[in-house]
Amino acid sequence: MGLNINQKLIDILNDDIEPLSEKEDKYSSLLEKIGNARFVLIGEATHGTHEFYQARAEITQHLITKKGFMAVAIEGDWPDAYRIHRYLQGIGSKKDWKQALDGFKRFPTWMWRNTTLVPFFRWLRTHNDNLTSPAAKVGFYGLDLYSLNSSMQAVIDYLNKVDPEAAERARTRYACFDHLGCDPQTYGYLTSEGLKKACVKEAIEQILELQHQAFEYVRTDNIAEEEYFFASQNARVVKDAETYYRSMFEGRVSSWNLRDMHMLETLNSIADHLETRFEKPAKIIVWAHNSHVGDARATEMAEDCEVNIGLLVREHHGVADTYLIGFSTYQGFVTAAYEWDAPAEHKCVNPGMAGSYEGLFHHLKYKNFLLDLNDNKQIEHYFHTPRLQRAIGVIYRPETERYSHYFFTHLPYQFDCVIHFDETTAIQPLEMNPEWQLEKPS
Numbered sequence: 001m002g003l004n005i006n007q008k009l010i011d012i013l014n015d016d017i018e019p020l021s022e023k024e025d026k027y028s029s030l031l032e033k034i035g036n037a038r039f040v041l042i043g044e045a046t047h048g049t050h051e052f053y054q055a056r057a058e059i060t061q062h063l064i065t066k067k068g069f070m071a072v073a074i075e076g077d078w079p080d081a082y083r084i085h086r087y088l089q090g091i092g093s094k095k096d097w098k099q100a101l102d103g104f105k106r107f108p109t110w111m112w113r114n115t116t117l118v119p120f121f122r123w124l125r126t127h128n129d130n131l132t133s134p135a136a137k138v139g140f141y142g143l144d145l146y147s148l149n150s151s152m153q154a155v156i157d158y159l160n161k162v163d164p165e166a167a168e169r170a171r172t173r174y175a176c177f178d179h180l181g182c183d184p185q186t187y188g189y190l191t192s193e194g195l196k197k198a199c200v201k202e203a204i205e206q207i208l209e210l211q212h213q214a215f216e217y218v219r220t221d222n223i224a225e226e227e228y229f230f231a232s233q234n235a236r237v238v239k240d241a242e243t244y245y246r247s248m249f250e251g252r253v254s255s256w257n258l259r260d261m262h263m264l265e266t267l268n269s270i271a272d273h274l275e276t277r278f279e280k281p282a283k284i285i286v287w288a289h290n291s292h293v294g295d296a297r298a299t300e301m302a303e304d305c306e307v308n309i310g311l312l313v314r315e316h317h318g319v320a321d322t323y324l325i326g327f328s329t330y331q332g333f334v335t336a337a338y339e340w341d342a343p344a345e346h347k348c349v350n351p352g353m354a355g356s357y358e359g360l361f362h363h364l365k366y367k368n369f370l371l372d373l374n375d376n377k378q379i380e381h382y383f384h385t386p387r388l389q390r391a392i393g394v395i396y397r398p399e400t401e402r403y404s405h406y407f408f409t410h411l412p413y414q415f416d417c418v419i420h421f422d423e424t425t426a427i428q429p430l431e432m433n434p435e436w437q438l439e440k441p442s
Helices: 002-016 028-034 050-067 078-088 117-129 148-162 164-177 184-192 200-212 214-218 222-250 255-278 300-304 309-317 357-361 377-382 398-405
Strands: 039-042 071-077 139-144 284-287 322-336 345-349 368-372 387-390 406-409 417-424
Touching (some): 002 357, 002 377, 028 050, 039 050, 050 117, 050 322, 050 417, 071 078, 071 255, 078 139, 078 148, 139 255, 148 164, 148 184, 148 222, 164 200, 200 214, 200 222, 214 222, 255 284, 255 309, 309 322, 322 357, 357 387
Parallel strands (some): 039 284, 039 322, 071 139
Antiparallel strands (some): 322 345, 368 417, 387 406
């Protein structure tokens, strides 16, 4: 009987899926489904798959040119992404894209320093250069909070230019973190053990002073306003990162929740900034992992009271203004490491497990397809019982894949649509290392 039910589901899915061709307009139906949504969150099932990055870039290009989206916000650090933002705004030569990527020095560098993204960055620079209004240029921002030290330095560097006395006060406050040389995780451990004073008071004081002086700092021109926005967000990163690294050891609040709530707050700040700049409602594309983009209430995360940016954006901006896109793959290769801070490897992805969404999708009539999950009662019925879904981050351990990389989800409530590539290839890092080339197709 189970086989009959599974075959029935396969027949239903075969009727609903849309094949992805190589044509330029292959995402035209997706744009229709997105409609008037102002926040489009585009996921990825791994942090190292070429097809996910390529599709995300293509969809983003269409959203910018055909629907007037104003910015891309990524699962990356604010100061690192801002170097790309400045390049895209026309600072420096168009040939300087390598320097624009220099900020991404922290593991995993291949997430943003890879050969698939370079053509997209160059395309977006050309797009912005061809706009008649400088204020209409598309922005590029980071949502994450790992950049404690570089964000502190960025605040001080900004104040050195506009208010040297305020810079000295910032330097004194941030000295609480051991004169900028403190390892953030060490800071979190020492404060949780009572071996070091927490710096939350100093971090809050700094952002409050910066906000208090906002009018004085930005009253000159739009460039001054942009630079202030960059600095104020760095001050916010310092405040939230301080809490995040302490939470890792104190066990009070989920560090995951703090991170994704920071992402939402940053996204909302970007939206406010863009609405002032464009003088109309903001339209923003988010690039992040499926685990951040898919609604947490539809996954095992809900059992641990964990939230993510997909859930938070739906709650804060409404379902009609939010569109969530997930990705999946059955097999292939991926760029990932065996453990944190280890070299990037070219790793073989195991075939999707039996009983998983990936395993099911492998049996459908198209190898690469789009599945619309909105208002489909039949799919909701057959997916009522959760199935396993694979998630590969920057670390991939095929030998423990079931326990390390699979979790149960209700797909129709997790995403608005899913894009499946049955066999995928690894993203190629800009800087090659011997480990990346070890594992090759047989």
